[in-house]
Amino acid sequence: MAKTVAQVMVDQLVNWGVKQVFGVVGDGIFHLLDALAHQPKIHFYAVRHEETAALMASAYAKLTGQVAVCTATSGPGLVHLLNGLADAQKDGVPVVAITGQVARKDMGTRKKQYIDQQTLVQPLVSYSTLLVDPQATVKLMDRAFRSALSKRMAAHLCVPLDVFPLPCLEEIRPPEPYLFTETRSNLQVVKEAAKIFDQAQKPVILAGAGARKAVQPLRELAEKWGAGVIHTLGGMGVFPGDHPLALGGLGHAGSSSAEAILKQADVCFRVGVNWWPEDYIPQNITVIELDHEPANIGGSSPADYGLAGKAENLLPEITSFIQPAERKDWSKILHKGHLDWHLQVQREANGKDPRVPPAKIVQSLGEVVAAEAVICLDTGDHTIWFGRNFIPQEQRILLSGKWRTMGFGLPAALAAKIAEPNRQVTALVGDGGMGMLLADFTTAVKYNLPVMIVVVNNGGLIEEKNRMMVGNLIPHGVYLHNPDFAAFAKACGGEGFTVENADELRAAFLDALHCGKPAIVDVRSGDPMIPGTKMN
Incomplete structure (x- = not known):
């Protein structure tokens, strides 16, 4: 006996390695929820509000780096997801939203809870489509998954409630690990970057969430290069705050010493950062940027040199190529900046x-x-x-x-x-x-x-x-x-x-x-x- 569209969709989610689905029960997704209930590998978390479900999916994707899934019924169910889908889009994380829709015969009519979902979500997602033929189930799910993963934002699949129970004869697609292939600058590009590092007299590093898996390599680079380290809000924790090169955050939610030191710096190495507050940046600073997505390099502001790849892989190479140098005056400035930041914290807390x-x-x-x-x-x-x-x-x-x-x-x-x-x-x-x-x-x-x-x-x-x-x-x-x-x-x-x-x-x-x-x-x-x- 052929499986239903809903059952095939759940099987495909299992094959992708999805462990959780977040959502709110509604009549547009009854069959999907039934299919989830008949298997043990995916846990459905029933929340009180669809906005919670979408924000949970976005946060889950941020924490794990994996595609996260949320679901809701038609009409208001989808509308309530939108805030979380926008969060995923802005912060560049992969989320797949599966929503129900009214029956096919009621689409385009005045039926309750009908709305053109593709038009509604278009500004917030990388891909959105309506599944009308059961034999396209796996194809469309695959496109949604690939789009969410490759474009690092939400993708959306809408299914009419009368399509979910129909038989589907498609085969499940096996895992495709090549989708996670890393883009990486070659050694010659890294060696050329090292020359710029060696020319710096007053270096700083701005570390973001993209440096999360490179805690030790980042520390080793900062110590060898003699660079002060400033973190973004999302990058807190990538460099220990008690390290003498730590200067705190940048901007209104940062330290005054980080702002002052950045204005004196001649080279800034941005690592996994998508934020560059122009009010705090000197005009004549040389910027080297590292990001795992080549399109992000220079995206927030122009970079003088770019390195594409994961920080945990490239930072050890950079460290091995740069030459150690004594910058006693700069070291004194950095040490004072570190102490001033900690004094600021004590002053404000008291x-x-x-x-x-x-x-x-x-x-x-x-x-x-x-x-x-x-x-x-x-x-x-x-x-x-x-x-x-x-x-x-x-x-x-x-x-x-x-x-x-x-x-x-x-x-x-x-x-x-x-x-x-x-x-x-x-x-x-x-x-x-x-x-x-x-x-x-x-x-x-x-x-x-x-x-x-x-x-x-x-x-x-x-x-x-x-x-x-x-x-x-x-x-x-x-x-x-x-x-x-x-x-x-x-x-x-x-x-x-x-x-x-x-x-x-x-x-x-x-x-x-x-x-x-x-x-x-x-x-x-x-x-x-x-x-x-x-x-x-």
Whole structure:
């Protein structure tokens, strides 16, 4: 007996190595869910909101580098996925979204929940199509998978609800490992780059998330080259913050010493970076860029020389070709910059506030989380305080990098714990972002995902308030009416802790991390203005 379209789709997902599907039940995907229920290799995580499902898929892909899958029904189900698909597009990660559609006879009519899905998703995906012939199931799934993987963004497959149960005679495609073939600059290109490295008198390295698997090679290069290391927000943890060459982050969510030193540098080596804030960059600096995707080199701003390949493979070659050099004056400047960054962290953490200073929350979090923890950041005022004040070890930071959506932190924490259940997972979220997808804390309880969610509860959208005030505007609509987040956590079956002064932070964090349940730490935070705040 022939398998159905839904069963063949699930078999193909299994063959790709997919282990999880995130979604919300709806009548457009009943047969797909039934097919998932009849096999043991893929776990379906039923969440409370489709936006959570898509953000979980995006975060899962960011953490693992693998194609992640989310699903939803027709109409509003797909619409709710869009925010997560946009996040995947902006941050360049592979996601496949499978959605139901009304029956074929109802397409193009006024049938409830019908919408032209391909037109709706077109700006956000690399590929979107409608499956109307059962014998095209594997072909179209293969195109979606290849597109998501090669273009590093979401792909979309839409299936009418009356197509899912039809028989499909197509054979499953076997794994195709050549799809993961690395592009790599040859040795001559690397040797030419080494000549530029050797000419530098004041070198710096800007390390992003693309250097994640090259922690030791990056350290060895920095030490031999005598370069200060600045990290992006997503690149935190690729270089230890206690190393004397570490200078902190760049930009508003960074250190003033990193900004000052970059303006003095003559050569900057960008490693796995897709962000280049022009306000902080000197005009005459020589830029060498390394990225695993050749098209990304020079994408954020022009590069003088490019190296294509994975950082973990190319950095040892670069290090072997460059010549060690003594730059005593530059070393002194870098050492002072490192100390100044740490002094900035202490100064901001000790700020006077009747409530808990946000910088103190970040500092205390850094003292208790595991060196290899995953920290999921939501978007808001707390994100900037984190970038300025967290001294990284080897933690992995997940965030909505270029889409900057609120509501990312909780879904990302759920996805991270599913992907790596033996790894400590924490989310740092604002009260605004937490309120957006608050119901999915019950998902953490339902699936026994012991994550710690730290809510910076300052009673409003404080980044927006402060920026409006700087622009001499009335901060209308920025204040929030929040629930008792700790009580909410307990009502859901998790644990909840409330912190009202800074002395309680450490104990509350440790209790939450070791309680064995999903936990919310509700920190009643102050709302000081971040130094350097501008309206735009």
